[in-house]
Amino acid sequence: MSEMMETYIKEAENALLHTYNRYQIVLDKGDGVYLYDIDGKEYLDFVAGIAVFALGYNNKEYNDALKAQIDKVLHTSNYYYNVPAIEAAKKIKEVSGMDRVFFTNSGAEAIEGALKAARKYAFLKDGKTDHEIIAMNHSFHGRTFGALSVTGNPHYREAFGPMIGNIRFADLNDFESVLSQVNEKTCAIIMETVQGEGGIFPAEKEFLEQIRKLCDERDILLILDEIQCGMGRCGAMFAWQKYGVKPDIMTTAKALGCGVPVGAFLLNEKVAANSLVAGDHGTTYGGNPLACAAINKVLDLFKQDNIIENVNEVAPYLEERLNELVERYDFILFRRGMGLMQGLVFDRPVAEVINKALDKGLILINAGSDIIRFVPPLVITRKNVDDMISILDSCLGSL
Numbered sequence: 357m358s359e360m361m362e363t364y365i366k367e368a369e370n371a372l373l374h375t376y377n378r379y380q381i382v383l384d385k386g387d388g389v390y391l392y393d394i395d396g397k398e399y400l401d402f403v404a405g406i407a408v409f410a411l412g413y414n415n416k417e418y419n420d421a422l423k424a425q426i427d428k429v430l431h432t433s434n435y436y437y438n439v440p441a442i443e444a445a446k447k448i449k450e451v452s453g454m455d456r457v458f459f460t461n462s463g464a465e466a467i468e469g470a471l472k473a474a475r476k477y478a479f480l481k482d483g484k485t486d487h488e489i490i491a492m493n494h495s496f497h498g499r500t501f502g503a504l505s506v507t508g509n510p511h512y513r514e515a516f517g518p519m520i521g522n523i524r525f526a527d528l529n530d531f532e533s534v535l536s537q538v539n540e541k542t543c544a545i546i547m548e549t550v551q552g553e554g555g556i557f558p559a560e561k562e563f564l565e566q567i568r569k570l571c572d573e574r575d576i577l578l579i580l581d582e583i584q585c586g587m588g589r590c591g592a593m594f595a596w597q598k599y600g601v602k603p604d605i606m607t608t609a610k611a612l613g614c615g616v617p618v619g620a621f622l623l624n625e626k627v628a629a630n631s632l633v634a635g636d637h638g639t640t641y642g643g644n645p646l647a648c649a650a651i652n653k654v655l656d657l658f659k660q661d662n663i664i665e666n667v668n669e670v671a672p673y674l675e676e677r678l679n680e681l682v683e684r685y686d687f688i689l690f691r692r693g694m695g696l697m698q699g700l701v702f703d704r705p706v707a708e709v710i711n712k713a714l715d716k717g718l719i720l721i722n723a724g725s726d727i728i729r730f731v732p733p734l735v736i737t738r739k740n741v742d743d744m745i746s747i748l749d750s751c752l753g754s755l
């Protein structure tokens with residue numbers, strides 16, 4: 357490491373609140389599926405800013421669209437219409453089949469809005485304010501109080517109580533456990549279609565279908581969090597589209613802006629017409645012209661560059677190559693995941709492997725202490741997969 361990099365890291369640790377144990381590199385720029393640190397060292401990136409940079413770094417068309425918008429206007433206010441937001445809203449309706457959208461600045465805020473919409477929907481039915489929401493163990497929905505309250509990891513919540521009230525937890529893929537938490541106060545069930553931070557657990561089709569049926573029978577709203585698993589990553593624009601189970605409310609963020617901080621919650625007409633109205637919810641920045649210019653270009657490029665087709669072409673190959681590692685090393689227990697959202701489950705902590713890989717120019721990340729998570733840019737090729745596997749393999753051999 358250069359002296360310059362060392363100095364920057366020291367300065368960072370003196371100024372930034374230490375809420376992350378950061379990897380010891382200072383990143384400078386990106387190009388395609390590669391990142392470069394300030395010493396000029398190249399890294400093959402299988403993290404994509406945690407499932408964000410779907411299109412790869414330094415995409416010229418995307419950059420040009422943002423620059424053009426910067427020269428027009430960056431921000432107005434949600435009290436006025438602007439063309440990028442109108443276009444973005446139309447396009448996201450089209451790809452999701454949902455009916456209404458509210459743009460936010462982040463994933464957590466999208467979750468907050470989704471929870472508020474669900475509570476308001478229930479309130480308008482019976483005038484009560486003690487409705488319950490069922491969330492899943494091992495889920496992750498964000499760090500704000502509402503999102504944290506439905507996050508099924510007690511460790512994240514512990515020091516920050518009290519959480520928002522009336523949340524019950526059930527187990528993913530265990531319908532009986534969900535059923536046992538349902539009562540007349542239940543207004544919503546929230547879950548990730550494929551759990552991300554909690555360890556890359558896809559929902560089972562039958563489970564999701566049972567949940568949908570339950571929600572229909574009891575007029576409970578199904579909220580699917582697609583913030584990590586959505587935007588093409590699992591082989592359809594949104595993972596639920598692969599299951600054929602449509603939510604009443606869904607959230608998206610991460611790859612939606614491909615680097616510009618933006619998220620959204622989307623509602624079907626039933627919920628939209630019977631929940632939030634003028635004055636109920638708002639945001640200063642959410643869906644501003646710059647953010648929406650990003651969404652517009654992202655959704656255009658997904659079509660133009662056949663991003664989802666690429667996911668479906670490369671993902672089976674990634675699975676195959678990861679399966680080989682499972683075969684070869686007995687300390688790797690199994691692979692699980694969907695599309696370009698994969699996890700390798702170890703029988704031990706993976707921090708050492710990730711650090712070794714970083715040394716060798718490969719960026720990986722964990723999901724829980726024993727799982728390596730693979731959430732690369734969606735433009736990766738088979739060759740990138742081979743390169744990744746060969747570096748990873750060389751780190752495993754010495755374990």
Ligand SMILES: *Cc1c(COP(=O)(O)O)cnc(C)c1O
Pocket residue numbers: 462463464465467496497498499548552553581582583584585609610619
């Ligand atoms: C990242 C993530 C969030 C939180 O999004 P932020 O933009 O970090 O607030 C919520 N849900 C899921 C599934 C996520 O992966």
